[in-house]
Amino acid sequence: MDHQLPAQPAPGRTHDPEGVRRNILAIATAEFAEKGFSGARVDEIAAKINTSKRMIYYYFKDKEGLFVAVLEEAYARIRRIERDLNLDGLSPVDALARLTGFTFEYQSENADFVRLVMVENIHHAVHLARSERMQSLNVSVLQVLEDVYRRGVAEGVFRDGIDVVDIHMTMSALSFFNVSNRATFSAIFKRDMVSPEAFTRRRQVVVETVLRYVAR
Amino acid sequence: MDHQLPAQPAPGRTHDPEGVRRNILAIATAEFAEKGFSGARVDEIAAKINTSKRMIYYYFKDKEGLFVAVLEEAYARIRRIERDLNLDGLSPVDALARLTGFTFEYQSENADFVRLVMVENIHHAVHLARSERMQSLNVSVLQVLEDVYRRGVAEGVFRDGIDVVDIHMTMSALSFFNVSNRATFSAIFKRDMVSPEAFTRRRQVVVETVLRYVAR
DNA sequence: GTTAAAATGTACGAACTAGTCCGTTTTCGC
């Protein structure tokens, strides 16, 4: 959501299309993540942006178009960071631990992303299906994981015959759930899930769970 | 959602309060699970029930009251079945495998339950917080797990020092994610997640993941 | 049988909500 395009319009300029676009996206992201697609109100988003409601329709066509753009931006961001993890220098075990730990941390720190994905799943991923960028955006994560796994098998530290999609799914599920189900889970079991201690503790459990699954 | 109260009104009777109540709950459950709280329409639910919209407000006060009742019923049902699993006769390893497998199966077969919990989490569990029944409804699952774990440690097949809430969380997360994120995950990775084969395969991975985590 | 309470049906309204109409201002190529 940051550092990719001019944050300020050229001096002496009142029109700033890209800034307007990004401002709308930022506000809409927060609003959709907070209230869901149906719960979010276009008027509410309009009231919070620096420009007028008219601009939402000008740039994104309609409420659904806006949501699709929000989703694309959110996925693009996590994959962008993931690619920069640079796991090549690490041993397979360390690399897998790092990747798992990153996933857990990223999702914990970006509850908006998690909540947007929840919302999209409630809507059976119809918006996501409409976006061609999506698949190409997400192949990288499997490539990174495949690399690490192959090295681990070759070195004899991981057992053979595991599907990397399963590893990714386990990793994602454990990280995702910690945010997505935080409200109900902590309400039911009176469990602290937000303090730094709880975060570190659970992070360790998740990493260990993944490592134990692939270990020989 | 079934077999607990007279399904038919007494013969020669036109009024059937309990039947009306259950009819509304069943329809509302499907509707909220499908569209979410904000997305569901009271008028739509009203159109599908055997009685009139007036009755929704008569029995449940308002849309929120209806949703709370739907949630309570959904949680009560899973815990009811869970208690009847009868794991005492099994070895600790078999019992834990059985409990994990059950959780996975139940959530797979009851997507409505999973989706309702997602919806409630989007709303920060405000409805759930309002229900006192909730906590008492859910303690049983931890007791069952605690029993199995203690036996496993005593017999030397499980390592010591694990928090059972962590085991439950892992178990739930892996089972939950398989349903909650099915739409986005299968759209992004083009992965079959619904066929009987995919179900059995993933079930095995989940059970193994949990067992390997507690193993010595 | 009478009567109060419980259970039910119908029509309607006030508030909200997504999206548009109509117009103005700013930018930029020539």
Added chain:
DNA sequence: GCGAAAACGGACTAGTTCGTACATTTTAAC
């Protein structure tokens, strides 16, 4: 500078959505 296109603002509307006012029927207690 000029004209066309891009960028923008504000008021308005058609349709929807939750909830209720008003009225009726059924049940159960005495």
